[in-house]
Amino acid sequence: MRSLVSVCRRRSPAARGVFFGLVAALIAASPPAVADPEDDDDSDDREIELLAQVRVRAELRDQSDFNSATPDRQRFYGQRTRLGVDAKVHPKVEGRVLFQDTRYWGVEESSTTQTGDEEQATDLFEGYIDLRWIWDLPLDLRLGRQNLTYGRERLVGKLDFSNFGRTFDAFRFRYSLGAIGFDIFSAKLVDTNPPPPAPSTGFADQDRNFSGLYLSRQGDRVETVDVYWLRDIDKSFPPVTPHRETKRHTFGARGKGRLGGGFALEGEYSYQTGSDGPDDALDIAAQALAAELVWEGQGGRNVRAAAGVDWATGDEDLDDGDLDTFNQLFPTGHSFLGYMDYVGRQNIQAVHGEVGARLWKQFHGFVAAHGFRLDEPVDAWFDAAGAVKLPADATRTHRGIGSEIDLVLSLGGIEHATIEGGYSHFFRGRVIEDAIVDDEDSDWAYFSIKVDL
Numbered sequence: 001m002r003s004l005v006s007v008c009r010r011r012s013p014a015a016r017g018v019f020f021g022l023v024a025a026l027i028a029a030s031p032p033a034v035a036d037p038e039d040d041d042d043s044d045d046r047e048i049e050l051l052a053q054v055r056v057r058a059e060l061r062d063q064s065d066f067n068s069a070t071p072d073r074q075r076f077y078g079q080r081t082r083l084g085v086d087a088k089v090h091p092k093v094e095g096r097v098l099f100q101d102t103r104y105w106g107v108e109e110s111s112t113t114q115t116g117d118e119e120q121a122t123d124l125f126e127g128y129i130d131l132r133w134i135w136d137l138p139l140d141l142r143l144g145r146q147n148l149t150y151g152r153e154r155l156v157g158k159l160d161f162s163n164f165g166r167t168f169d170a171f172r173f174r175y176s177l178g179a180i181g182f183d184i185f186s187a188k189l190v191d192t193n194p195p196p197p198a199p200s201t202g203f204a205d206q207d208r209n210f211s212g213l214y215l216s217r218q219g220d221r222v223e224t225v226d227v228y229w230l231r232d233i234d235k236s237f238p239p240v241t242p243h244r245e246t247k248r249h250t251f252g253a254r255g256k257g258r259l260g261g262g263f264a265l266e267g268e269y270s271y272q273t274g275s276d277g278p279d280d281a282l283d284i285a286a287q288a289l290a291a292e293l294v295w296e297g298q299g300g301r302n303v304r305a306a307a308g309v310d311w312a313t314g315d316e317d318l319d320d321g322d323l324d325t326f327n328q329l330f331p332t333g334h335s336f337l338g339y340m341d342y343v344g345r346q347n348i349q350a351v352h353g354e355v356g357a358r359l360w361k362q363f364h365g366f367v368a369a370h371g372f373r374l375d376e377p378v379d380a381w382f383d384a385a386g387a388v389k390l391p392a393d394a395t396r397t398h399r400g401i402g403s404e405i406d407l408v409l410s411l412g413g414i415e416h417a418t419i420e421g422g423y424s425h426f427f428r429g430r431v432i433e434d435a436i437v438d439d440e441d442s443d444w445a446y447f448s449i450k451v452d453l
Helices: 002-009 013-029 430-435
Strands: 047-062 074-090 093-104 121-131 139-146 168-177 180-189 208-218 222-234 246-260 263-276 282-296 304-312 348-360 363-374 388-390 400-414 417-428 442-452
Touching: 074 121, 388 430, 400 430
Parallel strands: none
Antiparallel strands: 047 074, 047 442, 074 093, 093 121, 121 139, 139 168, 168 180, 180 208, 208 222, 222 246, 246 263, 263 282, 282 304, 304 348, 348 363, 363 400, 400 417, 417 442
16 A cells, blocks of 8 residues: 555656546447437426424443543434425426434523534525526536535535534535536535624625536446546635635546456545635645456345445644645545544545445445554544544654544345444554553444434
């Protein structure tokens, strides 16, 4: 893995141009798929579908700070309730309104607030209109509050395992032509930033402004090729003078192909540039790479095995005016970097292996193992939310964070319901042992019941 990392570190701008040129050639060479014809009927048929979901999840987490001197065992029930409608008022006009209430059992605080990181919230989770076949072209517009998901959700995902999920206030144009799909979108992350106080302090926009272009091509043996540009303008920092602002551009490509014998290989590469800090003080130059080999059996047991690597650069010099730490943007990293969510795709080198199968009738399970180390020892350790788990330390020399094992079991066969439970254990590594005197491993377990109508 280190050899692969070192090759990517030496990647020049010219090499990146060759990389994207090869991707473009692969898109052109992919066989076209036949698109289903759109229903352009002007009839007055209308359809209304009720949406309802209740999910209750019990969780136990112990030693999340890896410090036995400060006991922090947590036991709680989280509940997520969603209620809404999907409406089709015309063959070219559809929409969704979906409300969400999130709370913890036994807690009753302010219950009406923006959906975000509050302990509980009741708010509009999705509310959008779809306009289809604009100007009689295969062009659609989705306008309003919505999920954004792309690829395997390594950079942009809906974060459904969270009780809150993730949505954006956005417009998204999608042009579909056969096997090709092309998205243009502009969005603001739905968070908990309040409007500026009156009179205005001059920091009226404290949002995450997110936009981009995403091109995807579906094929046969080469199943998917994606090329994208994502632009993140982050103004959500506290209002101080001079005001901090991040302007980050992410260019990348992803491909997945079948190798035969039940094997498939997927890879994704991303490069970031831009500026960060007051007066654009820091220049951004960061990279990330992910690859996964998957084997799926053909029998009724649904046997699946996977092995993969994830790498995202850290900053080797914290005082040189450059920012080399990759920013993971808005991912769903849960399945790639461990169910405990202690590790995010920032300053990280990770490997994982997974085996799963149908154990009995509707009873499924899988076990996964992960190994983690810092890409740059002096840089911070970031968790799945992008928060600092362990701060940067210029004196740190070791890289090993630790390893994690996840066991997940699920039971289907109950109409409209899914039952799932899991246990995870994090084995501390040298970085934790050096930073904490009374260091200890961490455990997490959960049990959830979800009912969808």
